[in-house]
Amino acid sequence: MLSPKIIDIKEDYPGFKTYTLRHSLRAKPGQFVMVWMPGVDEVPMSIGWQTDTEFKMGIANAGDCTKAIHEKIKVGDRLGIRGPFGKGFKLREGDKKIVVIGGGYGTPPLLNLAQEAVKKGIEVLAIIGARTADMLIYEEEFKKLGCEVMVSTDDGSKGCNGFCTNVMEEALKNHKVDSVYTCGPEVMMVKVAEMAKDNDVNCEVSLERYMKCGFGICGQCCMDDTGIRVCKDGPVLDGVEALRLPEFGKYHRSSSGVRVE
Ligand SMILES: Cc1cc2nc3c(=O)[nH]c(=O)nc-3n(C[C@H](O)[C@H](O)[C@H](O)COP(=O)(O)OP(=O)(O)OC[C@H]3O[C@@H](n4cnc5c(N)ncnc54)[C@H](O)[C@@H]3O)c2cc1C
Numbered sequence: 001m002l003s004p005k006i007i008d009i010k011e012d013y014p015g016f017k018t019y020t021l022r023h024s025l026r027a028k029p030g031q032f033v034m035v036w037m038p039g040v041d042e043v044p045m046s047i048g049w050q051t052d053t054e055f056k057m058g059i060a061n062a063g064d065c066t067k068a069i070h071e072k073i074k075v076g077d078r079l080g081i082r083g084p085f086g087k088g089f090k091l092r093e094g095d096k097k098i099v100v101i102g103g104g105y106g107t108p109p110l111l112n113l114a115q116e117a118v119k120k121g122i123e124v125l126a127i128i129g130a131r132t133a134d135m136l137i138y139e140e141e142f143k144k145l146g147c148e149v150m151v152s153t154d155d156g157s158k159g160c161n162g163f164c165t166n167v168m169e170e171a172l173k174n175h176k177v178d179s180v181y182t183c184g185p186e187v188m189m190v191k192v193a194e195m196a197k198d199n200d201v202n203c204e205v206s207l208e209r210y211m212k213c214g215f216g217i218c219g220q221c222c223m224d225d226t227g228i229r230v231c232k233d234g235p236v237l238d239g240v241e242a243l244r245l246p247e248f249g250k251y252h253r254s255s256s257g258v259r260v261e
């Protein structure tokens with residue numbers, strides 16, 4: 001277990017903070033770490049940004065553990081970290097233009113992917129969606145990388161009024177896109193994967209399932225009917241492969257294995 005020091009905390013909006021930790025993680029974009037809050041729980045988190053000496057995680061206050069992190073962890077404290085784990089996104093040889101499409105707190109791993117793509121000279125169109133303008137994250141960070149950025153908000157307070165999948169539909173019409181990468185609410189990712197399939201565009205989706213071990217031994221995160229372990233065989237899966245999974249976009253399992261629609 002690593003225990004890197006927190007060197008910066010930024011509140012992006014009430015309920016969402018970006019933590020910068022001093023450690024050379026060398027994760028692949030799309031991989032995740034297990035974050036341990038002593039006395040509370042251990043939860044999976046994506047890597048949002050990396051340099052040779054530090055990495056960032058964007059954490060939404062979603063329940064017991066993340067609330068404790070938001071309330072108790074200050075600059076100078078340390079967090080318990082295991083990982084990096086899982087299979088990340090694959091940038092394909094020869095791709096010239098990609099779209100990354102993130103909904104809500106699904107956006108962090110896509111920022112890390114954009115970082116890598118830009119280094120390789122791949123053009124990136126980032127589509128980010130949120131419920132309201134205040135809840136849009138990392139717009140400036142994508143712009144600073146040199147990505148073209150399009151935003152959508154459910155209430156129309158910024159960018160396109162509606163879902164980010166509407167923006168993607170337009171983008172596929174107006175741009176020659178080689179690959180699409182997505183992370184966010186599963187209903188959104190189903191739509192993205194279907195649109196990519198219909199347009200014959202390569203697509204990868206990043207799944208979220210309840211995790212315990214994080215590295216493939218406990219079986220908590222297995223997907224019906226294949227036994228794909230999201231922590232080890234994912235979290236990133238091929239879009240067409242994900243569309244074949246009966247639970248993709250329909251249900252997941254709680255910590256005790258109960259099916260949650
Ligand atoms: C691969 C992966 C990457 C993730 N990346 C991010 C990220 O970058 N930013 C972010 O804010 N969140 C991310 N999450 C979600 C985050 O792990 C959950 O929001 C967090 O676990 C909530 O825990 P809690 O104790 O605060 O809330 P709880 O009150 O325990 O639960 C709130 C919700 O989170 C789910 N949850 C709780 N514990 C886990 C767990 N161990 N594994 C999966 N889901 C859980 C519950 O089913 C419930 O729906 C990621 C999840 C996965 C699987």
Ligand code: FES
Pocket residue numbers: 210211212213214215216217218219220221222229230231232
């Ligand atoms: S969390 Fe244990 S197998 Fe995936």
